[in-house]
Amino acid sequence: MRQRRLFIAIDPSADVAARAARIIDRLRAAGVEAAWLAPDAMHLTLHFLGDGVDDADLHRVCVAIDEAAATVPAFRMAFGGIGVFPEVRRPRVAWLGVREGAADVARLHDALAERLTPLGFPPEARGYQPHLTLGRFRAGGRGKEGHDGEQLAAAIAACGESDAGASDVRRVCLYESHLGREGARYDRLHAAALGR
Numbered sequence: 001m002r003q004r005r006l007f008i009a010i011d012p013s014a015d016v017a018a019r020a021a022r023i024i025d026r027l028r029a030a031g032v033e034a035a036w037l038a039p040d041a042m043h044l045t046l047h048f049l050g051d052g053v054d055d056a057d058l059h060r061v062c063v064a065i066d067e068a069a070a071t072v073p074a075f076r077m078a079f080g081g082i083g084v085f086p087e088v089r090r091p092r093v094a095w096l097g098v099r100e101g102a103a104d105v106a107r108l109h110d111a112l113a114e115r116l117t118p119l120g121f122p123p124e125a126r127g128y129q130p131h132l133t134l135g136r137f138r139a140g141g142r143g144k145e146g147h148d149g150e151q152l153a154a155a156i157a158a159c160g161e162s163d164a165g166a167s168d169v170r171r172v173c174l175y176e177s178h179l180g181r182e183g184a185r186y187d188r189l190h191a192a193a194l195g196r
Helices: 014-029 055-070 102-119 149-159
Strands: 003-010 044-054 075-085 093-100 131-136 163-169 171-180 183-193
Touching: 003 055, 003 102, 014 075, 014 093, 014 131, 014 149, 014 163, 044 055, 044 102, 044 131, 055 102, 055 171, 055 183, 075 102, 075 149, 093 102
Parallel strands: none
Antiparallel strands: 003 044, 003 171, 075 093, 075 163, 093 131, 171 183
């Protein structure tokens, strides 16, 4: 039986993705090197289901997503401010923050967790913090990239309050991730409309 690597996400608007790409350009110009995401690959992850999801589970997962999405009305989400997880001395992910709509995103995350946990897909143990991933650093941000914590902190401070616009959130999507040497490719498998 086929195993899939799946996650549930919100797609940013084209304007948000384009503004995020300009922020990435500023970070690159400041000498920050990472595996940066292309605008069409950007998403705000709500729930990572794992990389061993059977085809047999797909229908039940889609029903759970539909039910969870229907409990949260459509909302507006504004992006701005950047940072890194877990910290500048050991960076793994560069992210764009959520300035407006974070409470709605959290409600959606909780509604999904409530319906997916009984199916064997609990949320990650660490607390959920909504963000749009901009790029990923190699093991701790060192090695080939070679930047240090001070350089990264200075670049983030210079871009830290960047405004990345807003998206009207009307649906959530189930994606399959295909990992390869050229990076990840995402195929949308299902979309669920939010409530009214």
